[in-house]
Amino acid sequence: MRDAPSYHGNSYFGHHSAAAFIGDTTPDLSSGIHVGYSHRTHLGGSTQPFRSERGPYAQLWELLGSLPRRKAIVDKLVRLVLIQLNDTFDAVHEETFMRHYEEFWDRKAGCDDLDNLNLRWLSVLFIILAFGELLDCPQPCSVEAQRDCEDSSLHFYWSARKSLVIAPSFYGESPDLTRADILITRYLIYTKRISESWLTGSFAVRMAQAQGMHVDGEHLRLPKKVIETRRRLWSQLYFLDISIALALGRPNSINEKHCVSRELDNIWVDDLSNEEAAVAQPLDPQTCPTPTTLLIFQHRLARIIAQIYDMQFVASATSDPSAAYDAVLRLEDDLQRWAGSLPSYFSLVPNHRLDQQYAYLRWHRQYLHSAFHFARITLHRTFLFRPSITNRFQTSRDACISSACADLKIKLSLHSPTMADRVEAHVGAHQLSNSALILGIITVQSLHGPQTDAILSDLQSYCYQQSNDSWLNEYGLAETRVVELCIVRAMQARQTAGLSQDAVLPSVSSRSAVLLRSDPASTGTATSTYEPFGPSHAANKQMGHCPSQISTDVQSWSFNDFPELTDFTYWEGLIDNLSGLASSHDG
Template sequence: MVENIPDLEMSDSVAARPRKLASKGSRRGRKPTSCTQCHLRKQKCDRNQPCNRCLQRGVAHLCGDSTAANGMTKASETPQAVAVSQPYASSPRPRRAIQPPMSPRLGSLFANRGSRAFYGSSYFGHQVAARILSEEGQDLPSGISRGRDTLQSFRDESSSFAQVWDLLGLLPRQKSTVDRLVNIFLAEVNWSLDAVHEATFRSSYDEFWGRRFGFDDLANVDLRWLGLLFIILAFGVLLDTPPRLTLDVQREREEASLRFYWAARRAIVIAPSFYGESTDIVRAGLLVTRYLLHTRRVSESWLTIGFASRMGQAQGMHVDGERWRMSRKATEQRRRLWSHIYAIDRMISLALGRPYAIHDEFCLTHEAENVWLDDMGEEEAACVAPQPLNMPTPSVLSFLLYRLAKVIGKIQEKCFGLERASYEAVLQLDADLVMWSEQLPPYFRLDNPDIAGDATLPFLPFHRLYLHTSFHFARIILHRPFLLRESITDRFRSSHEACMASALADLKIRLGTMNSPTADNLRWAFGAHNLFNSAMILGIIAVKAPHSAQAGAILEDLEAYCENLHRDPWLNEFGMAELKVIELCIAKARDARGTLPSSYPSGSPAEPPGSRGNAADGRGRLRPPDWESPTVSSDMSSIYWPTVWEDGQFSFPGAADFSTWEQMISDIAEDSYVGPMGQ
């Protein structure tokens, strides 16, 4: 029928029948008053440009006039209508009105199960990015409604909402208890770690407690933020301790803290199934990693920092915020957060000898600037200039750790990869570490730092500790394979001295921070010294060279350290295992200093080692000339540990594996020939 022929797609035969068309006039019926997107979905549109529904769906760039898009205009007002009413006039063939294709710019957002996605022109391709450029309203995730039909699913054990129901049941019943734990964390720890943005966290906190309880209770719970709340409560319980701590109270606090910790782990694992990623889940993963470092569970922390880095990459944190055309304030916050993830990922991986999660070739990041914008508005933050380095802000820690982590990554790639590095490469990397330390500002110097600003800037002492312990950690790991290695030319002396100097400096820091108030102990515990134990390194040095000039002072410091550990009420099973290993080293070294080593031939004069001439054995180490080469036993126990120690891929056994430590220390004691370390 003629009525079914579109006005804008007339054929020649239609133009030949002008009277019939003219009599019918323009089409009648409902006229579209919605934009293109609302018209397709048959939704009511507010006719704004863009409309509110397109903003909520994240498709503002697709919002357009449906009338113009369909090419539907009044026949009496278009040139085509004139051509119909005047059929014998020469006129061009009408064409359909077509909108030009829209290519979304880098960072454009599209709705995706309550999160966002960006489809950029970069080679990274599609990557999920929740709330990167816009914090406007979102649709509910797929499958979540707010009607009464969801009431049964809330309590159904087979429903996904049962997970949320269980997690909410782990919160303290009284809001005042949660308030106290959150306030003590924000007041005592948050400012030293840059853990959360306090204003943003409190806004979400008020929204969480102010939600309307009822049928929509669980649908409004953001598990990403709930995981962040749980790990903050885990720290808050440890901080909320009475001045005089009894054993029962201490155990009660530890159990409560662990319950909140496991609740946080559970929440951040489940959250991606409900929503997309967010900054909250990244910060929660980072705090969970710091909690594990505090409790010395380093192996487990490797998994959680990998999770946090993946969540950050899913939001595009591996690409600088300027490339996403984000605000300066948001860009600086993401830079600091990414720097902390990057540094911890590199240090944990180096400590365990495992691959790290973040690779530089896939990152386009910039260092954070020396400016603090968190307390400013967007317009003010965009105009503030960075401060000089002699006027520190909390951001200084971020980019200094980021630079050190770059060197740590090179150490792992060149020295602890699949191929063994040359000693010249080790010395070059040590020079890079020294260069980093020489570029530190005066208030962060390794030796005699300027502490004049500590009173007005309370974060400086703790940031100084984090930088110093990270440096000593990296330098000890770099030189550790050469700690027991000796040569006629004494070419490994620099490694012996570097290991000893960094281990002594780190132990001095630990002795100075022990038996401090609970909050201080918790802040100190976030340093890199919890990734390894410098006391173990010093204990092995004392066992290797018990008659050296430094051995007596080292043993005294180790004994003082053990006494402090015995008085620590928070010492867990991991700390007890390390304490037992250190005491074993002290006993072996004391025994060697008090008696002549049993491995000397009988009838030898009781003279101090090193008083006679030395010759080299088959492995290039120094030994007395009249000392017969030891017979190799069937299990090779006499040469096993010194040989394994020299392997670049060797790492310390777990502290809880006491039998392995006992065998290693005994073999080192038996193999402790006089060399450069004992002179």
């Protein structure tokens, strides 16, 4: 079999398990770099060059050629990640990683030693280098230096993706590949490439399932240290899988009916031997934080998110979505109970007393808070504009404003960050949440709301911060552009209604101010109409969002359909309809 000892003994969750049930034996699968090659290729013909593009080593030579030539450079990047990110991310077991690292650099040059090269571990090294390249970029830096840093980081990222795809074909699955894919998914969340992260997260789930991680280790009588390590990996995958699926409105990969899982114990086993881990007692998460504590409360929240996910799809298929509102209120109660169960150091109104002792608490707290607000906004946004003469849906409106403002506060709190702060901040769930856009749409729809002035002021600050962030990519710029459009439409409608904007105008970004003061006929923005087959139609169709199937009529828009922010034509049409509807109500 393909060298996957992580399941139990010398077996893995696959054909060996099936053979055991039917009482028969199963032949071992061939392993290593020669899998899939003919006998002649395996032996190597006299006319075949050692580095032949058709030979079994071609892929390895290409991957090894992607590494820097100087080991000192690799040492520096690895050290940066282990020191600055590892405790926060639970990225790798440092002792094991460094043992493989030294073995890799101590290997002998030649064919025989390439046979023993751990290609699965190489994917972990490459994604570590991708993060390390970001951390190594000095702040502030020139545009050219930043571009070089981003290009180098992407180079290592693609090498990690390539080795991740190749390795299972040669050697089967392993925890290293699962860890690498989790880190790759986090990297994509950092860059706001959420659609791609859905693919890599699904791939990670399949590799974990192939190793039996969906079955708790206690049922397999595994050592305690292995049990807790597998639980941590599965917990991370479960949260990423369901939260990304909810953010995109796509199917998730994990079916809980096919899983036998248990909650993690609040114990950090990485520093313990197998014997010590077997007798170690869990700590009280209310008073004794460990790096595992985040995963305990995150997993509890993920189970609520899974219910929100199921409810959203049921509501979208129901002719009367209002009938599901009782379920929304029950889930809101579940979210509030979860928030009330948080320890004081993770509370929504936190006690920072332990932050100096445990540096990772700051970021773990932010991850939980942003995930809570993301779940709450997604739960309630369907009913944000639902009409009711009795104000039945006011709870959803208040919840959306409250959580969107809290999430926006988290985003605005990042001032002049170091690269480590930037990376740690931008792998959280707030990358999945469009809190600024939610607030922007609320201001367009509620021109006279008691909080409209304050929301507009904060949105302008957010757009200014985003527009002046040199690290912002095209996805972040697309969000900023849509939020600025909301600000402009709200201000134009308020000016038309005779409301003074003197206190608001100075903080508008230059692009928004130009749009605001320009004649709508000359700019073409205020009178633009929604074109269902505009330039972005093809791109959105590939992403599963077809604008022609999503109405921009606010009366029928339920927020279940949330297309890519890069589809500016769609959002422009929707916001124009919203501003027109609000103006007619004011009139």
